[in-house]
Amino acid sequence: MSDTQGSLFFRINGEMPLVQSVGQNLPEGWSLGKNSSRRERLVFYDTFEEEAFRNGLAVMRRKGTLSIIDLESGAVEAETPLAQTPPNFFAADLPEGKARKRLLQCSTLRAFINRCAVDRFISSWRILNRDDKTVATLDYESLHPVDKTSETVFPQHFSITPLKGYHKELSPMLMALPEPVDAYRIVSFKERLMTIMETAEPFGRGYSPKLRLQLDAHASIHENVRRLLQFTTSIMEANEEGIRKDIDSEFLHDFRVAIRRNRSILRLLNGVFDPEKTAWALAGLRELGKRTNDLRDSDVYLLRREEYTSLLPPSLRPALDPFFSDLEADKRLHHRQFCRYLTDREYSGFMTSLKEFIAEGELPDPETAPLAAEPTGDVAAKTIRKALKKVLVHGRRTGSETSDAELHELRIDCKKLRYLLEFFASLFPPKATAQVLRQMKTLQDNLGTFVDLSVQMEFLQSRLEAIPADRGGISEAAAIGGLLTTLYREREKVREHFHEIFSGFDSNETGELFDELLTGLA
Amino acid sequence: MKTIALYSIKGGVGKTAAAVNLSFLAASPTTPALICDLDPQGASSFYFRIKASRKYNSEKFLKGNSKILKNIKATDFENLDLLPSDLSYRNLDIELSESKKPKKLLSKNLEGLEEEYRYVFFDCPPNLTLLSESVFRASDLILVPVIPTTLSIRTFNQLVEFFTDNGLDSTKIVGFFSMEEKRKTMHREIAEEFQNHPSMLRQTIPYSSDVEKMGLTRAPLNATHPKSNAAQAYSKLWEEVSMRIDS
Ligand SMILES: Nc1ncnc2c1ncn2[C@@H]1O[C@H](COP(=O)(O)OP(=O)(O)O)[C@@H](O)[C@H]1O
Ligand SMILES: [Mg+2]
Numbered sequence: 001m002s003d004t005q006g007s008l009f010f011r012i013n014g015e016m017p018l019v020q021s022v023g024q025n026l027p028e029g030w031s032l033g034k035n036s037s038r039r040e041r042l043v044f045y046d047t048f049e050e051e052a053f054r055n056g057l058a059v060m061r062r063k064g065t066l067s068i069i070d071l072e073s074g075a076v077e078a079e080t081p082l083a084q085t086p087p088n089f090f091a092a093d094l095p096e097g098k099a100r101k102r103l104l105q106c107s108t109l110r111a112f113i114n115r116c117a118v119d120r121f122i123s124s125w126r127i128l129n130r131d132d133k134t135v136a137t138l139d140y141e142s143l144h145p146v147d148k149t150s151e152t153v154f155p156q157h158f159s160i161t162p163l164k165g166y167h168k169e170l171s172p173m174l175m176a177l178p179e180p181v182d183a184y185r186i187v188s189f190k191e192r193l194m195t196i197m198e199t200a201e202p203f204g205r206g207y208s209p210k211l212r213l214q215l216d217a218h219a220s221i222h223e224n225v226r227r228l229l230q231f232t233t234s235i236m237e238a239n240e241e242g243i244r245k246d247i248d249s250e251f252l253h254d255f256r257v258a259i260r261r262n263r264s265i266l267r268l269l270n271g272v273f274d275p276e277k278t279a280w281a282l283a284g285l286r287e288l289g290k291r292t293n294d295l296r297d298s299d300v301y302l303l304r305r306e307e308y309t310s311l312l313p314p315s316l317r318p319a320l321d322p323f324f325s326d327l328e329a330d331k332r333l334h335h336r337q338f339c340r341y342l343t344d345r346e347y348s349g350f351m352t353s354l355k356e357f358i359a360e361g362e363l364p365d366p367e368t369a370p371l372a373a374e375p376t377g378d379v380a381a382k383t384i385r386k387a388l389k390k391v392l393v394h395g396r397r398t399g400s401e402t403s404d405a406e407l408h409e410l411r412i413d414c415k416k417l418r419y420l421l422e423f424f425a426s427l428f429p430p431k432a433t434a435q436v437l438r439q440m441k442t443l444q445d446n447l448g449t450f451v452d453l454s455v456q457m458e459f460l461q462s463r464l465e466a467i468p469a470d471r472g473g474i475s476e477a478a479a480i481g482g483l484l485t486t487l488y489r490e491r492e493k494v495r496e497h498f499h500e501i502f503s504g505f506d507s508n509e510t511g512e513l514f515d516e517l518l519t520g521l522a
Numbered sequence: 523m524k525t526i527a528l529y530s531i532k533g534g535v536g537k538t539a540a541a542v543n544l545s546f547l548a549a550s551p552t553t554p555a556l557i558c559d560l561d562p563q564g565a566s567s568f569y570f571r572i573k574a575s576r577k578y579n580s581e582k583f584l585k586g587n588s589k590i591l592k593n594i595k596a597t598d599f600e601n602l603d604l605l606p607s608d609l610s611y612r613n614l615d616i617e618l619s620e621s622k623k624p625k626k627l628l629s630k631n632l633e634g635l636e637e638e639y640r641y642v643f644f645d646c647p648p649n650l651t652l653l654s655e656s657v658f659r660a661s662d663l664i665l666v667p668v669i670p671t672t673l674s675i676r677t678f679n680q681l682v683e684f685f686t687d688n689g690l691d692s693t694k695i696v697g698f699f700s701m702e703e704k705r706k707t708m709h710r711e712i713a714e715e716f717q718n719h720p721s722m723l724r725q726t727i728p729y730s731s732d733v734e735k736m737g738l739t740r741a742p743l744n745a746t747h748p749k750s751n752a753a754q755a756y757s758k759l760w761e762e763v764s765m766r767i768d769s
Pocket of ligand 2: 537538561565645646
């Protein structure tokens with residue numbers, strides 16, 4: 001449905017006119033040429049987070065070709081053959097070329113999912129002028145869901161495409177539209193695409209894992225924490241289907257982040273609820289998180305395949321094949337196990353209770369939940385100061401050796417501070433939040449990379465210890481050893497930088513930025 | 523991009539008929555084609571039912587590129603566009619003589635078409651002027667319809683001489699017999715005599731009332747009656763021409 005340059009699409013306001021009456025209002029001497037009709041199937045792809053759309057693109061398969069279309073102009077930016085209609089694909093799976101490049105710019109991690117498939121029926125007429133010369137084509141388009149059981153009704157369109165050189169003679173062409181001519185409205189490609197998506201309602205439409213809560217500083221913290229928990233819990237649910245279908249690894253990733261955010265906020269703001277209830281929710285979330293660990297590990301290391309391969313000299317590269325094929329097998333197993341859990345009564349029971357707990361709007365007893373009624377702004381300022389202090393104290397205490405344990409702990413402190421900042425972001429001046437987050441970024445990156453490398457090393461070490469002695473065990477051990485050496489060297493470099501980076505963060509400037517952020521709150 | 527001029531100093535020999543049918547045959551999705559009507563009488567524009575916009579004139583034509591591109595119109599046939607002529611074209615020669623390099627002007631003005639078209643046809647007016655010289659230089663092939671008469675052969679030879687005398691590449695000139703009437707002895711004899719002449723194509727176009735009727739149908743014969751004798755002859759002629767031009 002990409003637009004031939006210069007096509008004008010019209011949507012009728014109100015009832016559809018009779019298609020048979022096209023051309024009845026044409027000026028004297030003008031006429032309509034023979035009608036032809038055709039059918040084509042259109043399949044629209046995008047990632048779960050609609051990254052193509054956010055980048056101003058539509059991704060559409062039509063007649064064996066995948067087209068990348070500019071939303072504003074409707075013009076095709078790039079094309080690549082796509083023989084089948086896969087339920088989803090990664091940009092990296094496409095053949096080298098502009099289309100692949102454009103989609104990689106939208107997302108490398110997320111799969112492009114078949115978001116909507118429609119059959120498009122087109123009836124065409126030629127609009128002829130007094131000389132019986134074709135000056136434009138008139139198309140009547142109706143879309144129908146591919147799924148015949150669906151009762152979705154898409155809006156219909158007329159479109160007029162002037163031939164080259166005839167764009168200026170539009171007014172008589174418009175008279176070819178059936179009555180009432182003044183009921184039409186010109187619609188853009190973008191609008192048509194958006195209507196299709198709104199009508200088709202693909203699963204998880206409008207999904208974004210970004211926290212964008214608009215909090216009221218004067219409302220009780222109880223109220224606002226519940227809103228956060230509601231949001232993160234809905235994120236968990238929104239990702240279930242993608243996890244089950246194993247579309248890409250980000251579904252599980254977002255699911256896990258939501259669990260972590262829930263846990264972190266519940267723990268950091270522990271006076272907001274009855275501690276008994278909080279303990280129950282925390283235990284359940286912790287258990288759930290644990291059940292995802294193995295699957296996430298398989299995902300993460302499978303994603304590292306290219307990176308690991310490139311770190312090794314070519315002679316050792318094939319030796320990693322058994323490592324990755326074992327990972328693939330593990331992943332299948334863990335996926336099956338976790339999916340079974342997702343459909344289990346234990347899980348649905350927990351989620352139901354969790355949502356009930358969150359939905360409970362009545363303020364808890366101040367005896368057991370002393371914070372509950374406090375104004376959100378006060379709590380925000382207090383908890384953020386406390387979390388910042390913890391980061392600073394722990395950071396300053398970190399010895400010259402910079403032990404693993406110290407860095408691990410500090411990373412968690414930073415993450416907590418970050419979750420709080422993100423949760424309360426709407427209470428602060430927007431610029432100040434962005435500045436604080438930027439100030440924290442270098443430190444967080446340093447700690448994040450350190451822990452990440454440590455975790456990888458641990459994983460590889462455990463593989464090393466379990467390598468079967470037969471089937472090329474020696475070369476695999478060599479390969480893993482090579483990786484460990486590289487990762488170790490990298491990690492130690494990161495460690496060396498810690499003190500310098502931390503003292504950059506532990507500065508007057510940071511203090512001032514946080515003051516600026518929190519003044520006015522409490 | 524390959525450029526083919528339909529040219530003859532004589533009128534009424536079948537230039538326009540050939541330009542219309544050959545351009546129709548040349549146009550395909552991989553080889554989009556353009557026909558430039560250079561004759562102020564606008565016969566090829568008429569055959570395609572196209573009129574120039576009111577604002578279009580010879581001045582715009584001489585300005586070239588973007589002005590030309592803007593005035594190109596799609597025909598009713600896929601991948602075939604036309605640049606209509608305008609009555610003001612009758613002054614082209616005077617206007618050309620006022621420009622700096624009149625003989626090279628046309629090739630320069632058509633640079634913008636390079637990307638869009640694989641074949642460009644010029645339907646030329648019947649005279650030998652500055653414009654013709656500009657066309658000669660801009661064309662890869664000058665296709666000359668020759669009615670099989672002694673007089674026409676003479677005119678053809680005069681054209682070849684003109685090329686040699688003016689430092690133009692005479693190997694670009696290729697003739698074909700047009701409006702051939704097999705029942706006329708002279709036609710038969712001349713056609714036979716020149717059968718193997720290196721500047722003449724093998725294929726001839728017969729005299730046919732179907733070609734005349736194009737004036738009524740206002741469409742290429744190859745679009746309306748592809749099976750007719752004359753249409754088949756144009757097809758074979760195009761095969762020969764495209765072989766020459768693409769080799
Ligand atoms: N092969 C042909 N058989 C019969 N009539 C022809 C043939 N070719 C052209 N004509 C007719 O002769 C006249 C002049 O032809 P045209 O192609 O316009 O010549 P030119 O462009 O050289 O002046 C037109 O009326 C046309 O229909
Ligand atoms: Mg002519």
